[in-house]
Amino acid sequence: MTVHIAVIGLVTSDLAASLAFYRRLGLVFPPGAGDQPHVEAELPGGLVLALDTEQTVRSFHPGWQPPTGTGRIALAFRCDSPAEVDARYEELVAAGHHGELKPWDAFWGQRYATVHDPDGNGVDLFAPLPAPGE
Structure with missing residues (x-):
């Protein structure tokens, strides 16, 4: 299996x-x-x-306690375009969510940003950047 x-x-x-x-x-x-x-x-x-x-x-699990600190889990959502990364980031921040990392062009070829969900989990937004010359 x-x-x-x-x-x-x-x-x-x-x-x-x-x-x-x-x-x-x-x-x-x-x-x-x-x-x-x-x-x-x-x-x-x-x-x-x-x-x-x-x-x-x-x-x-009666003894369960929320973990402390951040950065233990991150979800990543692929967007359709670099412009959508910017728009989604701005929408979430405008709605009151913490913008951890503003959109930027990452050296690995993606437009990338990070926001926190209401519980502080990192949520990455990304989209491939156009190839040079496109």
């Missing part, structure tokens, strides 16, 4: 804020998701992003 990643799970302290953040990035959650303790959005290719409230996690 081959093991493969199927779900990325995040624990959120404010489900409504997390749903709003990830919906701004185009993820689709079911109607009424804000009233549920566990919600999922299917991503292209069949991978699932799951959001659980802190209370949900404590229901089966």
Whole structure:
């Protein structure tokens, strides 16, 4: 049997804020998701992003505590163009989310930026840069 990643799970302290953040990035959650303790959005290719409230996690792991610090996990969303990286970054920052790294042209050939979701997880936005001469 081959093991493969199927779900990325995040624990959120404010489900409504997390749903709003990830919906701004185009993820689709079911109607009424804000009233549920566990919600999922299917991503292209069949991978699932799951959001659980802190209370949900404590229901089966009573001693669970939120991790401290940042930088332990990052999600990366591919945008259609460098201009979309800039637009998504500006949209999220304007909505009150922390802009960790403003959009820039990375030496590895991508327009790249980082924002934090409501729980402080790094969310990278990227798009390939046009090849020189294009």
